[in-house]
Amino acid sequence: MTTDKFVLVNGQEVPIEGEKNLLELIRKAGIEIPTLCYHPKLSVYGACRLCVVEIEGRGIQTSCSTEPEHGMKVKTHTPALRNIRKVAVELFLANHKVECPTCDQMGNCKLEEVARKLGVNEVRFKKIKDFRPADTGSVSIYRDPDKCVLCGQCVRFCKEIHGVGAIDFAFRGKNTYVTPAFGRSVGEGECVNCGQCAAVCPVGAIVVNKHIAPVQKALDDKTKTVVVHMAPAVRAGIGEEFGLPASHETTGKMVAALRRLGFDKVYDTVYAADLTIVEEGTEFVNRLTKGGVLPQFTSCCPGWIKFIEEYYPELLPNLSSCKSPQQMMGAIMREVLPEKLGVKNEDLFVVSIMPCTAKKFEIRRPEFEYAEGKRDTDEVITTQELARMIKAAGIDFVNLKPEEFDMPLGDKTGAGVIFGVTGGVTEAALRFAVEKVTGKVIDSKDLDYKAVRGSEGLLEATLDVDGTKLRIAIVHGLANAHKVCKELMNGEVKYDFIEVMTCPGGCINGGGQPIDFNQAAKIERRTKELYDADKEMPRRKSQDNPAVISTYETLLKEPCGEKSHHLLHTKYYKRTF
Amino acid sequence: MTGQTDAKLEQVCKIIEKHHSDGSKLIPILQEIQEVYRYLPEEVIDFTARKLKIPAAQVYGVATFYSHFALTPKGKYLVKVCNGTACHVKKSIPVLNAIVEKLKLSEGKMTTDDMLFTVETVSCLGACGLAPVMVINEDVHGMMTPTKAVAEIDKILAEEAAK
Numbered sequence: 001m002t003t004d005k006f007v008l009v010n011g012q013e014v015p016i017e018g019e020k021n022l023l024e025l026i027r028k029a030g031i032e033i034p035t036l037c038y039h040p041k042l043s044v045y046g047a048c049r050l051c052v053v054e055i056e057g058r059g060i061q062t063s064c065s066t067e068p069e070h071g072m073k074v075k076t077h078t079p080a081l082r083n084i085r086k087v088a089v090e091l092f093l094a095n096h097k098v099e100c101p102t103c104d105q106m107g108n109c110k111l112e113e114v115a116r117k118l119g120v121n122e123v124r125f126k127k128i129k130d131f132r133p134a135d136t137g138s139v140s141i142y143r144d145p146d147k148c149v150l151c152g153q154c155v156r157f158c159k160e161i162h163g164v165g166a167i168d169f170a171f172r173g174k175n176t177y178v179t180p181a182f183g184r185s186v187g188e189g190e191c192v193n194c195g196q197c198a199a200v201c202p203v204g205a206i207v208v209n210k211h212i213a214p215v216q217k218a219l220d221d222k223t224k225t226v227v228v229h230m231a232p233a234v235r236a237g238i239g240e241e242f243g244l245p246a247s248h249e250t251t252g253k254m255v256a257a258l259r260r261l262g263f264d265k266v267y268d269t270v271y272a273a274d275l276t277i278v279e280e281g282t283e284f285v286n287r288l289t290k291g292g293v294l295p296q297f298t299s300c301c302p303g304w305i306k307f308i309e310e311y312y313p314e315l316l317p318n319l320s321s322c323k324s325p326q327q328m329m330g331a332i333m334r335e336v337l338p339e340k341l342g343v344k345n346e347d348l349f350v351v352s353i354m355p356c357t358a359k360k361f362e363i364r365r366p367e368f369e370y371a372e373g374k375r376d377t378d379e380v381i382t383t384q385e386l387a388r389m390i391k392a393a394g395i396d397f398v399n400l401k402p403e404e405f406d407m408p409l410g411d412k413t414g415a416g417v418i419f420g421v422t423g424g425v426t427e428a429a430l431r432f433a434v435e436k437v438t439g440k441v442i443d444s445k446d447l448d449y450k451a452v453r454g455s456e457g458l459l460e461a462t463l464d465v466d467g468t469k470l471r472i473a474i475v476h477g478l479a480n481a482h483k484v485c486k487e488l489m490n491g492e493v494k495y496d497f498i499e500v501m502t503c504p505g506g507c508i509n510g511g512g513q514p515i516d517f518n519q520a521a522k523i524e525r526r527t528k529e530l531y532d533a534d535k536e537m538p539r540r541k542s543q544d545n546p547a548v549i550s551t552y553e554t555l556l557k558e559p560c561g562e563k564s565h566h567l568l569h570t571k572y573y574k575r576t577f
Numbered sequence: 578m579t580g581q582t583d584a585k586l587e588q589v590c591k592i593i594e595k596h597h598s599d600g601s602k603l604i605p606i607l608q609e610i611q612e613v614y615r616y617l618p619e620e621v622i623d624f625t626a627r628k629l630k631i632p633a634a635q636v637y638g639v640a641t642f643y644s645h646f647a648l649t650p651k652g653k654y655l656v657k658v659c660n661g662t663a664c665h666v667k668k669s670i671p672v673l674n675a676i677v678e679k680l681k682l683s684e685g686k687m688t689t690d691d692m693l694f695t696v697e698t699v700s701c702l703g704a705c706g707l708a709p710v711m712v713i714n715e716d717v718h719g720m721m722t723p724t725k726a727v728a729e730i731d732k733i734l735a736e737e738a739a740k
Binding site: 159164165166167168169170171172179180181182189190 | 619622626632634642
């Protein structure tokens with residue numbers, strides 16, 4: 001975009017190219033302005049006061065809430081501004097529970113970074129905030145209000161991106177804090193466990209609830225056989241913790257690291273993703289050809305599942321009855337591994353590595369027990385937690401020799417790999433369903449369904465399959481799910497297939513992924529990594545996965561058959577909050 | 578549920594209906610609900626949030642932001658002692674202390690056990706000419722002294738004892 005409008009930033013002409021605010025424009029010019037409360041996808045809050053700039057004729061203003069105007073003369077780092085920022089950070093620190101070396105956010109703390117960069121070397125103010133106990137009632141996240149700086153990113157994310165609003169500000173002045181109603185635990189209410197509040201929290205007031213200890217205990221227990229599988233999105237993330245790009249090699253290093261940590265078998269959730277596609281695709285084709293309830297919603301995202309149970313129970317018949325890949329994996333493992341590995345189910349400890357905090361909630365659902373009180377999946381650790389375990393064990397990740405997954409539950413196709421990105425489940429399902437409906441093999445050059453790729457929160461596509469028009473919607477961010485569900489119920493829209501992922505961008509941007517405050521950049525990078533991985537795969541259709549084929553031959557007999565129904569499908573119910 | 582709470586909840590439903598279940602009318606709705614219960618009970622806040630389709634956390638946020646809203650039951654007589662600038666200068670704090678002492682209250686406990694009195698301070702009642710001012714329910718008492726304030730309390734206690 002060419003423009004003749006500009007702002008003078010520290011004497012330098014910076015063109016106005018549609019920036020919503022001065023802050024974005026200044027950052028575009030390569031000048032760093034610290035912020036704690038600003039998030040480009042959320043409403044402007046203007047609370048942290050760190051982005052102040054001096055505008056000629058207007059005095060000192062917050063740049064995040066000022067629209068750029070032609071000819072504006074802006075200064076960003078005058079002594080007065082630096083002083084304001086320093087004092088603001090001092091005030092933040094005065095009320096912040098400073099316990100940096102033992103803090104979960106260590107290494108990723110924005111407040112620490114800002115304080116260091118601004119040269120804040122003393123705190124002259126006294127703490128005035130009263131002590132508030134931590135919220136330990138959620139299996140997915142841990143909240144410590146004593147660390148909160150009231151930036152409100154979590155509150156706005158939950159409300160604006162998800163339309164959930166599980167937490168909000170309560171009370172006023174020095175007594176203000178972020179909480180669910182009546183100081184209840186976030187685990188009791190409508191929270192869908194997505195963990196995006198932890199992903200945006202700049203200071204460690206909300207962090208991923210860690211389950212490293214029970215996993216380590218199982219690893220140290222000689223009577224346990226500990227098996228692990230990792231979700232597609234984990235491979236587009238783990239490298240970031242060690243300064244490596246995502247690649248086949250990095251994934252191989254992770255497999256090697258898991259063996260060093262003591263896991264007996266290292267499998268791939270992508271196998272179960274492929275299995276999900278065959279089941280969910282068959283279910284879809286059955287609904288389509290036999291007059292079943294349409295549209296069919298995907299059911300692999302546990303945040304979305306809790307959301308539909310809470311807000312749209314009327315639409316539960318539209319939800320695919322397929323378990324998520326994690327739970328399919330758990331069920332298959334409980335069925336085949338005891339015999340294969342010569343171990344009793346009680347001594348088989350199943351761990352999954354997920355980009356997702358809601359998966360921690362999912363494994364604890366009563367639907368997913370192989371016996372009373374015995375979970376199919378024993379524990380979930382997130383990508384973040386895995387990186388910690390690797391570091392704590394003194395493993396030199398960067399120099400590890402890549403290793404291969406254990407077979408057969410480590411076999412995979414590109415279709416399963418792209419599950420981790422928004423639109424990926426749909427694309428994988430299409431690679432299956434189109435063949436099933438037309439009876440023709442899709443040419444390998446036609447496997448990229450570009451129409452279902454994109455970063456829009458609500459993407460619509462119509463696909464012509466041998467004369468049948470498939471109307472597809474792909475949704476991420478639950479506020480978009482609210483929109484689609486309402487429109488469906490009002491009869492305003494018609495679709496055949498709807499994919500819903502809670503987190504913007506899909507699982508690659510899950511709440512348990514390595515922390516990166518630049519949401520747009522991380523989504524773009526990780527999306528590309530998964531699509532690239534798909535391209536490199538020798539097999540790119542779930543139905544071509546040899547392990548899936550053999551599972552049907554030896555165990556399940558047919559997709560959506562009786563055995564599948566028992567092992568791989570489930571039912572969800574209305575939930576009140 | 579007892580018949581009385583049922584009747585109250587019905588009133589809440591009517592209030593919400595009157596405002597067309599419009600979430601943007603949250604404050605007037607909460608004000609009217611508070612008139613029914615004299616405070617905002619937890620289950621009523623949850624109920625209202627669900628009816629208005631706004632998160633309970635948000636309703637709680639509004640209810641705790643404004644000092645007008647109470648989340649704990651208030652006594653039959655609400656005693657507001659003004660501590661705005663004019664009243665403060667005219668020695669409103671000794672008035673407050675006298676009442677607190679008389680009713681055996683303390684900083685964290687401003688409602689009597691028999692639920693007869695709740696004592697609050699307010700920032701200004703707009704009656705600075707009468708400073709220091711005390712309001713009991715709807716009645717304004719100006720030019721207060723600790724002795725006069727305690728006398729008013731005694732008067733109410735006597736009336737209540739006679740009932």
